[in-house]
Amino acid sequence: VVEDAHRVLKHFHTREQKGELSRSTAQKFAAEILRITRYASAIAAWTYLFVVNSKESALLVHPYEEEVETSVGDGYLADLVSSLAELARTAPRGYVLYYWLRYGYGVVEPKLAYYSVFEPWGWAVGSACYVVDVLKMAGQRTCSADVLSLLKSCVILEIPLKCACGAEIRPCFDAPDRIVCPCCGVRYQMRASAALGSVCPPVTVPKGPPP
Numbered sequence: 001v002v003e004d005a006h007r008v009l010k011h012f013h014t015r016e017q018k019g020e021l022s023r024s025t026a027q028k029f030a031a032e033i034l035r036i037t038r039y040a041s042a043i044a045a046w047t048y049l050f051v052v053n054s055k056e057s058a059l060l061v062h063p064y065e066e067e068v069e070t071s072v073g074d075g076y077l078a079d080l081v082s083s084l085a086e087l088a089r090t091a092p093r094g095y096v097l098y099y100w101l102r103y104g105y106g107v108v109e110p111k112l113a114y115y116s117v118f119e120p121w122g123w124a125v126g127s128a129c130y131v132v133d134v135l136k137m138a139g140q141r142t143c144s145a146d147v148l149s150l151l152k153s154c155v156i157l158e159i160p161l162k163c164a165c166g167a168e169i170r171p172c173f174d175a176p177d178r179i180v181c182p183c184c185g186v187r188y189q190m191r192a193s194a195a196l197g198s199v200c201p202p203v204t205v206p207k208g209p210p211p
Contacts, residue, residue, distance in 0.1 A: 001039050002116050005049055005125045008033050009118045027121065034125070035061045047127060052081055052115075054088035055122035083157045084115065088124035092117040097154040102130065112154065 012026040021029070034049050048063035059081045080098065087096065093116040100111045112134065115126030131151070167183030 001037075001047075001049070002114055002125050002127055005034055005037065006116065006118055009121065009123065009125070013118075013120050031061050035063065038063075047129065049125060049127050052084045052088065052124045052126070053122060054085045054117055054124045057082045057085035060123065080157065084124060084126070087155055087157075088115065088117050088122075091155075092119070095150065095154040096157055097131075097151060098157040100130075112151070 009030050012021065012030040015021045016023050016026040031051065034051055037049050039047055049061065050059070050063060051061035052058070053060050059077070084096065087094070094114070096113050096115065098111055098113070099108055102109055110131045111128050112131055113126050113128035115124045117124045163181040163184065163186060165181060165184040165186070167181050
């Protein structure tokens with residue numbers, strides 16, 4: 001689906017080159033299409049795209065909250081956007097692994113994303129899924145050799161995540177069922193295979209909408 005999104009970008013880039021649209025108009029139309037794009041897959045029934053400007057370290061397309069595209073603030077989302085943009089400037093495509101709070105469940109999970117840069121505009125288009133959903137698709141409770149190999153090939157974004165109170169939470173992967181904030185005592189459920197312990201960085205709890 002990321003490569004399909006590139007075809008949308010190529011269409012509007014071609015119109016820009018022909019003089020039919022200005023660059024700003026072409027990019028606006030392309031962003032509007034990608035923002036509302038949803039697709040069903042074997043992993044999730046409703047998946048989306050996101051776009052990061054690798055040249056300016058800016059979030060261009062957010063699937064749910066358009067207002068954060070103009071201001072991602074200075075928290076976890078801003079760090080994630082900056083890290084993705086920096087990575088995209090050196091590697092035009094690839095897999096990345098990071099943690100996020102599954103919306104509506106209060107569960108922290110590792111998330112796997114694939115991105116590819118549309119070079120004429122410097123747009124890194126990506127889509128992500130939770131590792132747990134990958135395992136469900138494969139009918140597995142733990143990581144197979146193939147899944148673990150893929151995860152080990154990912155670039156791990158070791159971004160500090162924090163509880164809503166500001167404290168860091170670092171659970172052990174051999175006991176991942178619950179995360180308890182040492183500062184405020186808030187409990188979060190953790191869902192990940194213990195096999196990920198050799199692959200993933202320590203987990204803390206993010207705030208804000210999912211990327």
